[in-house]
Amino acid sequence: MSFKAKALMAAFLFTAAAPVPALAAQKQAAPAAAPKLVPSKEAQPALLALQKAANENRVADLPALSQAALAVAKTPTDRYFAYQLQLKPYLTANNEAATLAAIEGMIASGVPTGGDLANLTFNASRLAYNTGALDKASTYIGQSLAQDPNNPDAHIIAGEIFNKQKRYPEAVAALQKAMAVGQATGKTVDPNVSKRAFAIAYNNKLPVAKDLAIAQLKAAPSTDNWRAAIKLQEQLGNYQATDKLDLFRLQRVTNSLVGEGDYYPYVDGLLTKGLPGEAKAVLTEAFAAGKLDKTKPLWKEMLATATQRDASDKSAPNGDVYLGRGDFAKAAAAYRSEAAKGGAAADIANLRLGIALARSGDKAGATAALQSVKGQRAGIASMWLLYLQTAA
Structure with a gap:
């Protein structure tokens, strides 16, 4: 998974009041109560040159101009602007490594605090994740969550970092936290997050997988969610073949039988149990729904066996037989x-x-x-x- 830097500039533009034109424009667009930042007189010419290059999207000139601005920087604000002015062109160029370096410089300046720092560390984390720097991503997302624990997206990134680090229980817990925070704060969370949490838990045989499957099923009782929950119950229960028939029956009524892997053990179990009528009905339904190829020798033979045994069965019906017949x-x-x-x-x-x-x-x-x-x-x-x- 890669995290895109959508609308990143809105999160990064820190309020500024400075005599250079673009910095003054940023001040006008910012909330009145925001802190004012003024670069030193010594740094203003270099910052203006950097700003002009950024506005003209002269990306190739940015490294030298930013270094020149940093060389004359006298204050944390000077250093902050030397990095902040690089963001827009690097984002436009989709240069994640350079964008990350600029954000890290802004953070290191010590100027951003509170929500601004949370936004910066949040985006630093996802850029570090995208570039494969997992330890750095983990550090930044921890800092972001310390500033803003109610950001579900930050918990999602934490979950993906933990997953990459093979810290699977923590990954699932972080994704669950994202869903819980979103629900509590009214923030929209991608519905695929719950599926992602379940997939990680299921693939790594975590006990929480069953709870996640049930939660998914309650939220959206689709055929896919039914199959996932039933199959998980089958695996966890370590049932005998005859007991599995009752789970296959549930798959049948929820229309969640899929392919030969589901149908063969069901039909074979029914024939072994002496329930050819139900076996015949299951195969007939599968053929009609196009879920099995009725011309395949295996299924033709099983249907013929079920039909013959059902027609010749003279034994007294019991509960299972009646159930199979409907x-x-x-x-x-x-x-x-x-x-x-x-x-x-x-x-x-x-x-x-x-x-x-x-x-x-x-x-x-x-x-x-x-x-x-x-x-x-x-x-x-x-x-x-x-x-x-x-x-x-």
Whole structure:
């Protein structure tokens, strides 16, 4: 990620009152209460020459003229202007290294304070980040946040610096802070920041990844966010193949099954479990939606197997069979009977009772059943509860 210096000059123009024309013009545009800066008489000719070159965009002349101005500088204000006058042409030329050097000179002069110093160190940090100077970027962003802790953009840059430094928990925390600060202060924060925080947490297996996935899902229950949250739950839960079926079922109802990597374990698990009717229905939906290539031998064979087994199945249906066929009322009745027996099977029965009731539209009944699920499958139940809250 590269941070652009948009509208940088507005942040860098420090109020000035000086006898040289352009410096006086800056004073007129500045707030009346701002401090007045006046360069020394000794430095004014050199500063005027530098200012003229900057106004004419003679970038090649700037290094020598700025050095000449610094050589005669008598005060911190003189040094400040010797660097500040270089900003506009360097920004126009998109010369990040030279812009950074000018900003660092302004900071080192000791003139900027408060919000001006926060702006300068903020932009110094992002320019240092862009040029690969991570330690310098880290120092400057720390200084900027010390002056203005309510700048969400500064927290975003801090997060990206930490990520580059492989300080992943701190990176995620900084991006979370950016979102929190933006919400608290009413400042707009790029919605991709939450996705960025999740990506860093997910890729580096941080425990906070699940919370971030759920937060993203609640904020925007899109198919992509559903898939991310469900897959994370699958990984964290270390479930058996038969338990994963209930997460695949949630992907099915949220339309978040994507490609062969999702469909194969789902359909294979259904056939292994003896649920060819559901396998057939899943494949038929995938073909109709264009998510699987129905001419591919693997899927043709699986569909043929599911169809044949479904047609020849003479066994008495149970809750799972009814659920797979979409007969949610009969599935719920069967699962209630199983749950009433108690024991180890009660959690499975209550989980699938909740699923059957959720699919039938009985939100209250589904919620009660899912909330009663304990043990390892409680994580799966929590995802179905989230479905009831956000999508059902």
